[in-house]
Amino acid sequence: MPLQLRRGNVKPPDNNSVEKKIKRGNAQRQGSWFRRLRGWLLLGLLLGLLLLSAGLAWFYSNSDDDITEVWVRQSHLLQEKKFFEVPCSEDYENYQRYPGCTPQKCGRAVTDTVVTREEAERMRRIAERGLALGGSDGGASILDLHSGALSRGQHFVNIYRYFGDQIKDVFSEEDFQLYRTMRQRIQEAVARTFGLDVSRLYLTKPTFFSRMNGTEAKTAHDEYWHPHIDKVTYGSFDYTSLLYLSDYGSDFGGGRFVFMDGVANRTVEPRSGRVSFFSSGSENLHRVEKVRWGTRFAITVSFTCDPAHAITDPALP
Ligand SMILES: O=C(O)CCC(=O)C(=O)O
Numbered sequence: 001m002p003l004q005l006r007r008g009n010v011k012p013p014d015n016n017s018v019e020k021k022i023k024r025g026n027a028q029r030q031g032s033w034f035r036r037l038r039g040w041l042l043l044g045l046l047l048g049l050l051l052l053s054a055g056l057a058w059f060y061s062n063s064d065d066d067i068t069e070v071w072v073r074q075s076h077l078l079q080e081k082k083f084f085e086v087p088c089s090e091d092y093e094n095y096q097r098y099p100g101c102t103p104q105k106c107g108r109a110v111t112d113t114v115v116t117r118e119e120a121e122r123m124r125r126i127a128e129r130g131l132a133l134g135g136s137d138g139g140a141s142i143l144d145l146h147s148g149a150l151s152r153g154q155h156f157v158n159i160y161r162y163f164g165d166q167i168k169d170v171f172s173e174e175d176f177q178l179y180r181t182m183r184q185r186i187q188e189a190v191a192r193t194f195g196l197d198v199s200r201l202y203l204t205k206p207t208f209f210s211r212m213n214g215t216e217a218k219t220a221h222d223e224y225w226h227p228h229i230d231k232v233t234y235g236s237f238d239y240t241s242l243l244y245l246s247d248y249g250s251d252f253g254g255g256r257f258v259f260m261d262g263v264a265n266r267t268v269e270p271r272s273g274r275v276s277f278f279s280s281g282s283e284n285l286h287r288v289e290k291v292r293w294g295t296r297f298a299i300t301v302s303f304t305c306d307p308a309h310a311i312t313d314p315a316l317p
């Protein structure tokens with residue numbers, strides 16, 4: 001009886017081998033689960049890395065390649081001056097000291113209460129009228145009401161010589177009066193903030209309107225975005241002030257002012273009527289971001305402690 005014979009040949013399964021089979025089955029199942037889980041994990045990891053690198057690429061392409069903290073936003077109208085003190089650099093030791101003026105307290109301040117938006121608008125119209133007489137072929141044009149220097153093409157002309165008496169059709173006595181009023185108020189704010197004797201602080205050159213846009217630079221004068229120290233660039237400056245005449249985000253994009261503090265940069269977003277001022281030494285290394293779109297207007301009004309570098313207020317010839 002083959003069947004019986006066969007049956008006789010087959011060993012009845014003992015409990016141990018069943019257990020072993022179950023265990024082996026379980027182990028195989030667990031193994032395939034583990035492999036599948038590992039596959040999913042690897043896929044997730046790859047996707048995560050892909051997303052992370054895409055995010056980082058986006059961040060860096062939009063963040064002007066540095067870690068930047070917005071110190072003062074355009075949308076935030078400051079009710080009170082913001083001041084950030086930084087230790088003075090040694091730069092001032094290479095110059096004669098003028099008591100009551102030479103920086104002993106250094107730092108930067110931003111205020112929205114020294115100049116009104118209406119006054120800033122009037123200042124911008126002066127800049128627009130003057131700069132319409134010339135303008136750089138590249139992205140940065142200046143008009144210096146004191147010296148008369150105006151960007152034109154790839155050079156500068158002197159508006160007072162170039163246009164002679166006709167310049168009185170462009171600028172009025174009120175325009176110069178407004179400049180003087182703005183300069184006086186800013187000078188008082190600088191003196192108050194840094195604890196100076198206002199009469200020992202003098203306007204210095206250059207003092208100029210700037211107009212920046214996204215046009216490609218044609219000469220070195222158009223390259224306004226390089227990090228720099230005003231005391232090195234302009235020599236006579238001890239305190240720099242900037243009065244902004246247009247709004248970041250609505251008149252132009254890019255073009256924010258950046259204090260470069262090493263670990264983190266601190267940014268000022270221009271706002272029409274906003275005054276930013278700071279001691280001019282290397283404690284305030286800074287740069288302006290490239291303007292991406294629109295037009296940015298500002299005026300630089302700076303002060304020296306050295307009477308030999310003092311200039312008078314701009315005036316019609
Ligand atoms: O326009 C600005 O915000 C700053 C310009 C500047 O740094 C300069 O003219 O030295």
Ligand SMILES: [Fe+2]
Nearest residue numbers: 228229230286
């Ligand atoms: Fe500067």
